[in-house]
Amino acid sequence: MIRLLLILMAFWMNANHSFAQTITVRSGEHENFSRLVLTLPKKFGWTITESNRSFSLKIDAPTVLFDFSQVFDRIPKKRITAISQDGAGSDLVFSLACDCLITSFTDSANLVIIDVKNAKEQPEKWQQENEPTINQTTYRFSIPDTQQKPTNTKPALLPVVIGQVIKNSHSTAMKPVVARQIERSYSNINVSEERLLAQIERASDQGLLELREISRPVGLKDNGNPDLKMPVEGPEDSLPVSLSVTTVIDRDLAAAVALLDRSSTESTCTDSKFVAVASWGRGGNYADEISQLRSQLYGEFDKLQPDAAVDMARFYLFFGFGAEARQAIQLSRKSSTEIQVLLGLSEVLDAEETVIENPFAGQQTCKGDVALWSLLSEQSVAANVNNDAVLQSFSRLPPHLRDRLGPRLSRMYAEAGDAQMANSILRTTRRSGGEIVSGIDFAEASLAELNGDTETEERELMNSIVEGTEYSPKALMELIGNRYESRKALAPDLPDLVTAYATEYRGTNLEGKLIRTQVVALALAGRFKEAFAAQEELQEQDSESENHAALTSLLTLMSERADDVTFLRYAIDSETGGSEYVSAQVGEQMAGRLLGLGFPDEAEIWLKKSGDSLNYKKRRMMQAEIEVARKAPYRALVELVGLSEPGANRLRAKALQQNGEFGKVGQVLTVAEDLNGAARGFWMAEEWETVPSQEDTHYSQVAAQSAQLFQVDPSIEQMAPLAQARSLMRGSSEVRDEIAALLQKVSAGPESVQ
Numbered sequence: 148m149i150r151l152l153l154i155l156m157a158f159w160m161n162a163n164h165s166f167a168q169t170i171t172v173r174s175g176e177h178e179n180f181s182r183l184v185l186t187l188p189k190k191f192g193w194t195i196t197e198s199n200r201s202f203s204l205k206i207d208a209p210t211v212l213f214d215f216s217q218v219f220d221r222i223p224k225k226r227i228t229a230i231s232q233d234g235a236g237s238d239l240v241f242s243l244a245c246d247c248l249i250t251s252f253t254d255s256a257n258l259v260i261i262d263v264k265n266a267k268e269q270p271e272k273w274q275q276e277n278e279p280t281i282n283q284t285t286y287r288f289s290i291p292d293t294q295q296k297p298t299n300t301k302p303a304l305l306p307v308v309i310g311q312v313i314k315n316s317h318s319t320a321m322k323p324v325v326a327r328q329i330e331r332s333y334s335n336i337n338v339s340e341e342r343l344l345a346q347i348e349r350a351s352d353q354g355l356l357e358l359r360e361i362s363r364p365v366g367l368k369d370n371g372n373p374d375l376k377m378p379v380e381g382p383e384d385s386l387p388v389s390l391s392v393t394t395v396i397d398r399d400l401a402a403a404v405a406l407l408d409r410s411s412t413e414s415t416c417t418d419s420k421f422v423a424v425a426s427w428g429r430g431g432n433y434a435d436e437i438s439q440l441r442s443q444l445y446g447e448f449d450k451l452q453p454d455a456a457v458d459m460a461r462f463y464l465f466f467g468f469g470a471e472a473r474q475a476i477q478l479s480r481k482s483s484t485e486i487q488v489l490l491g492l493s494e495v496l497d498a499e500e501t502v503i504e505n506p507f508a509g510q511q512t513c514k515g516d517v518a519l520w521s522l523l524s525e526q527s528v529a530a531n532v533n534n535d536a537v538l539q540s541f542s543r544l545p546p547h548l549r550d551r552l553g554p555r556l557s558r559m560y561a562e563a564g565d566a567q568m569a570n571s572i573l574r575t576t577r578r579s580g581g582e583i584v585s586g587i588d589f590a591e592a593s594l595a596e597l598n599g600d601t602e603t604e605e606r607e608l609m610n611s612i613v614e615g616t617e618y619s620p621k622a623l624m625e626l627i628g629n630r631y632e633s634r635k636a637l638a639p640d641l642p643d644l645v646t647a648y649a650t651e652y653r654g655t656n657l658e659g660k661l662i663r664t665q666v667v668a669l670a671l672a673g674r675f676k677e678a679f680a681a682q683e684e685l686q687e688q689d690s691e692s693e694n695h696a697a698l699t700s701l702l703t704l705m706s707e708r709a710d711d712v713t714f715l716r717y718a719i720d721s722e723t724g725g726s727e728y729v730s731a732q733v734g735e736q737m738a739g740r741l742l743g744l745g746f747p748d749e750a751e752i753w754l755k756k757s758g759d760s761l762n763y764k765k766r767r768m769m770q771a772e773i774e775v776a777r778k779a780p781y782r783a784l785v786e787l788v789g790l791s792e793p794g795a796n797r798l799r800a801k802a803l804q805q806n807g808e809f810g811k812v813g814q815v816l817t818v819a820e821d822l823n824g825a826a827r828g829f830w831m832a833e834e835w836e837t838v839p840s841q842e843d844t845h846y847s848q849v850a851a852q853s854a855q856l857f858q859v860d861p862s863i864e865q866m867a868p869l870a871q872a873r874s875l876m877r878g879s880s881e882v883r884d885e886i887a888a889l890l891q892k893v894s895a896g897p898e899s900v901q
Contacts, residue, residue, distance in 0.1 A: 168188070169211075169214050170186065170187065171185075171214045172184075172214065172215040172218055173185075173217075174217075176221060176415075180263055181226045181227055182261070183218070183241075183260070183261040183262075183263070184258055184259070185213075185259045186257055187257055191207050193205060193206050195261070197249055200245070200246065201243055202240075203238040203239060204239045204241075204261070208236065209236035210236055211235065212235050213239045215230045215232075218230060220483055220484050221484070225244060226245060227242070227243060227244070227263055229241075241263075245265070247264060248265070249263060249264075250262045416510055416513035416514070416517055417484075417506065417510060417517040419516045421484070421485050422516045422520055424464055424465055424492065424545075424548070425465075425543045425544055425545060427461040427462060427464060429462060433466060437462065440455065440458060440462055444459070444478075454479075456475050456476070456478045456481075457475070457485075460489055460493075461489070464492050465545065467496050467547065469494065469495070472489065476490055484506075491504075491506040491520070491524060495507075495520055495524045502524040505524045505525065507520045511525070511529040511531070511533065511537075512531050512532065513533060516536070519537045519540040523555070527559065528559055528562075528565065534565075534568055537556075538568070538571060541572065542575055549576050553573065553586070553587075553590070554573075554576070554589055554590040556572050557570075557594070558590050561594050561596070566594060569594055569597070573590055585614060585617065586611070586616065586618040588607045588608075588622070589607070589608070589618040589621065592605075592607035592608045592622065592625070601629075604629070605626065608625055609622075620652060623645055623648065623664070627664050627668050628664070628667070630671060631667050637668060637671045642672050642677075645668050646665050646681075648661050649665050658688070659688055659690035662684060662685045662697070663697040663700075666682050666697040667697065669681060670701050671704065675713055679701070682698060685697055698729070699730050699732075699733055703736060705717060705718075706718075706733075706740050707736070711744060714740065718740075718741060718749065718753070730757065734756050735754075735765070737750075737753040738769055742772060745776070747777050750773055750776075754766065754769055764790060767787070767790065768786075768790065768794060768795055768798060771783040771784075771786035771795075771802070774786060774802075775798060775802055775805065780801075780802035780803065780805040781802075781806070783799075783802040784802050784803075787802070796815050797821070800815045800816050803815065809832035810837075812831075813825040813826070813827075813828030813837065
């Protein structure tokens with residue numbers, strides 16, 4: 148029996164312990180107030196009590212513990228100086244640094260929000276004789292009223308009561324308690340007023356009503372006449388209280404708008420002490436210092452010392468070792484704002500790309516060192532960047548970090564079009580006093596590009612390539628990109644060099660870009676077979692953008708430079724392209740060259756690959772040209788319906804010529820102002836009278852000469868038969884000479900419609 152009692156007692160003690168609940172207190176700092184947020188269970192009520200420079204939060208639960216360990220990580224101690232709780236179930240006490248104003252309200256998600264605002268001066272109380280009655284309108288002069296007054300005309304006051312709290316009337320409902328409550332005087336108000344005040348209390352509890360102080364410009368004094376009161380000359384008095392009322396919709400909408408506004412406009416700047424990299428060097432030799440830091444990692448009984456791990460991470464960051472710093476941070480197993488900042492610094496030092504989880508996002512406008520690290524982490528210069536802070540912070544860095552980060556920073560400003568800042572960064576980098584800085588030539592090339600000096604740009608890029616530094620692959624990619632844009636020749640060894648870099652950087656972020664550059668370099672050198680092999684290797688990767696860019700460049704160069712056999716080998720191959728769609732420019736170039744070589748069906752395939760990216764009118768004209776090449780004039784004419792451009796009229800004339808409508812060919816080309824082609828059409832239609840009369844056009848002369856052949860001398864018909872035969876025999880030789888001259892003129896003349 149005793150054993151059973153002991154077991155039950157132990158179970159009861161463990162059950163009480165297990166029912167203890169921890170509530171985390173979160174915090175946030177704003178311009179005019181500090182905010183505390185708690186998530187409470189629905190079944191608990193709560194109250195707030197104020198006293199001299201402190202206030203306490205009481206939860207109606209005997210086992211609740213508050214976790215406030217991280218409150219001061221996000222807010223300074225300028226309003227709240229300390230937080231304490233004696234034990235489970237006791238009040239949470241907040242010590243204040245000022246006579247602050249405490250307000251609280253709840254959210255729909257069981258959140259209790261407490262705002263500690265800056266202190267405000269309290270207005271002086273009204274004198275009792277200056278208080279108007281609740282049903283009386285206050286005028287500047289009190290005019291006697293002859294109407295009968297109610298028997299009870301005492302005012303219904305709404306005084307401000309400091310320190311008073313109202314507990315929840317329902318144990319299952321949670322209601323906030325504001326610092327100022329409305330005190331009722333039930334002996335002086337009627338039933339309607341009591342209901343009104345009850346509704347005001349309820350709205351105040353829900354955070355929908357705010358007690359506001361208003362100023363009264365002029366007081367009143369008694370001049371001896373009980374019915375007339377005169378204005379008082381003097382300082383302004385103030386009314387004790389006023390009400391500002393909103394609806395539930397107004398409250399929720401205002402909260403949402405305020406949240407969006409804060410997220411878009413407010414930018415909290417990281418404290419400069421968290422990014423003071425220049426002061427983390429410890430002053431000694433690297434090997435000695437790192438050995439000492441490693442020896443301090445583990446203390447007695449091989450217990451890890453987290454602070455020592457963080458110190459080691461700072462030391463690694465001072466020397467620019469980002470990966471090693473991350474390992475030390477992970478070893479510390481700490482989590483705080485400073486740890487997140489250190490992780491961000493390690494990513495910035497190692498990565499050339501934008502940091503994804505960036506603790507410095509949107510802080511380029513800040514005044515401290517964080518402006519520099521925000522710029523380096525975002526990889527682009529903001530419009531409102533604090534250039535002075537960036538330059539000062541960069542100048543404070545140790546020489547080896549200036550050498551490492553200077554070229555990268557200078558290129559960012561050059562790409563943003565700020566040559567002055569780019570030059571300033573380079574000058575500061577050169578003054579570091581160390582050896583030749585890698586990347587300076589690469590940065591100089593960016594400045595030359597900004598200034599439009601292409602010769603200097605290419606020279607600096609070649610210098611950077613020859614140096615063989617970490618910037619050499621990027622310089623090589625930029626040089627080949629410039630040669631592709633200008634269609635200039637490429638040195639024969641550069642394609643092999645970029646192929647070697649693509650192999651060396653396999654598995655890194657540069658692999659896809661290097662293979663794309665390899666494809667372009669091989670195509671510029673005319674090595675299309677190797678270029679397509681490299682393109683197939685790029686297709687196996689997941690970089691769709693790099694694959695599309697490489698394919699566009701390769702097909703463009705092939706349509707411009709490849710010989711007919713090489714072009715047809717890859718253009719007719721159904722696997723060429725690697726995707727269903729290509730750009731409009733590529734589709735038009737490939738289709739145009741295939742049409743010129745007599746492959747209309749294959750040209751139509753490439754035209755369809757360009758999708759809807761090709762201009763609608765241009766697509767119809769290309770399709771009409773394909774139908775003309777297929778000897779399908781009616782289809783071509785359908786494609787040209789509604790198009791009146793000169794090129795469309797020429798295609799329409801070709802289709803009409805295929806259909807044997809030479810007269811319409813002449814009419815169409817006349818509209819297109821191609822008089823020579825129009826004359827040819829009318830000549831072939833034997834419409835001599837409609838041939839243009841310009842003598843300088845070739846086919847106008849041919850038509851005129853042809854018309855003379857059909858002219859017959861009318862006097863021959865009046866001759867005797869023998870004389871008529873003799874005349875025709877003489878004229879036949881002349882006709883043969885004219886026909887020979889006509890044929891010679893036609894064969895030697897230009898063809899406007901083929």
